[in-house]
Amino acid sequence: MFLEKKIPVGILGATGTVGQRFVQLLADHPWFEIVTVTGSERTVGRPYGEGVLWKVPGEPPAHIAELIVQPTEPNLDIPGNPPIVFSALPTAEAKEWEPQFAAAGYAVFTNASSFRMADYVPLLIPEVNPDHTALIPQQQAHYNWPGFIVANANCSTTSAILPLKVFQGAFGLEAAIMTTLQAISGAGYPGIASLDIMDNVVPYIGGEDKKLENEPKKLLGSVVDGELTYADIRLSAQANRVPVIDGHLASVSVKLSRPVSVEEAIAALENWEPDPIYDELPSAPKRPLIYRHEPDRPQPRLDRDTENGLPWIVGKVVACGVLDIRYMALTHNTLRGAASGSVLNAELAVAQGYIKTGEMVGLTAVPA
Secondary structure (H helix, E strand, C coil), rough: CCCCCCEEEEEECCCHHHHHHHHHHHHCCEEEEEEEEEECCCCCCCEHHHCCCCCCCCCCCHHHHCCECCCCCCCCCCCCCCCCEEECCCHHHHHHHHHHHHCCEEEEEECCCCCCCCCCCCEEECCCCHHHHHHHHHHHHHHCCEEEEECCCCCHHHHHHHHHHHHHHEEEEEEEEEEEECCCCCCCCCCCCCCCCCCEEEEECHHHHHHHHHHHHCCCCECCCEEEECCCCCCEEEEEECCCCCEEEEEEEEEEECCCCCHHHHHHHHHHHCCCCHEEEEECCCEEEEEEEECCCCCCCHHHHHHHHHHHHEEEEEECCCCEEEEEECCCCCCHHHHHHHHHHHHHHHHCCCCCCCCCCCCCCCCC
């Protein structure tokens, strides 16, 4: 499908690195049009191009650079039913402001962790659980607000999750052990000190292990009559920071519900297809899951930018000597694992009718 008229949107926390990714992704989006940006006290009242310390490739889009940065308050002039904001706010600010925006009637698509595990808040990845948007009406009733919040998963969870979803559907999933090798961009800017990460691996990222052990249970759960039941799987995780700029790599061993050969596991990955509504999303990659047969893939430097950094690049499916099957999976952490994930979530909400545009015509997806 395509829109006769673009939907106005705002970006909360637009001057940070994730906010800058939102600006890049939405500047020429076929469905969305940036009409307002918010930032810190340092930048409020200044043109975005003057206030932002631009750290992502390229330059700020000229038409966005002219926008005056607004304070992060739920009185932004954004037409819509409901009006859409993308949140790149830090966790503490997100916890304060995102409920206020939802209470004021905004649809909040957030990259922050504050409400990922909250009751009735969809923790959403369109390839994994598009039906979890059914929680939105229950959320509105539960919290008594006209807007809603939709969260995308943690970047490390995202890297491991799609093969887990495929195996869960094909064979049944009982347990997984996950080790992640996470890029330094995941720590934001200025990030981890160079003397800590150069010539080194840091086996600690605050709170990350627990996110990896909790979020998949929600993502892989089932929603029936507006109620979410978490997946009954056992998870163990170890997160590590490595000296790579972009790209989170996950090594995952899984215990399945029945014996499965390596060939069966690879075939399940290669033959998997997303929900049919996925084809309507303009930012969706043509191949959301790409299996590499080379023995040394995936690699962050070689694979992270495939199809604009949106697919899962999976490889090295082998028999596991402790559980059943082991695989490697890679995603671009600041795109698929952050801003791009939120944009896809908003596209899904539009396609499913949670955003009332009144301008939707046709049935042909607009190319990204």
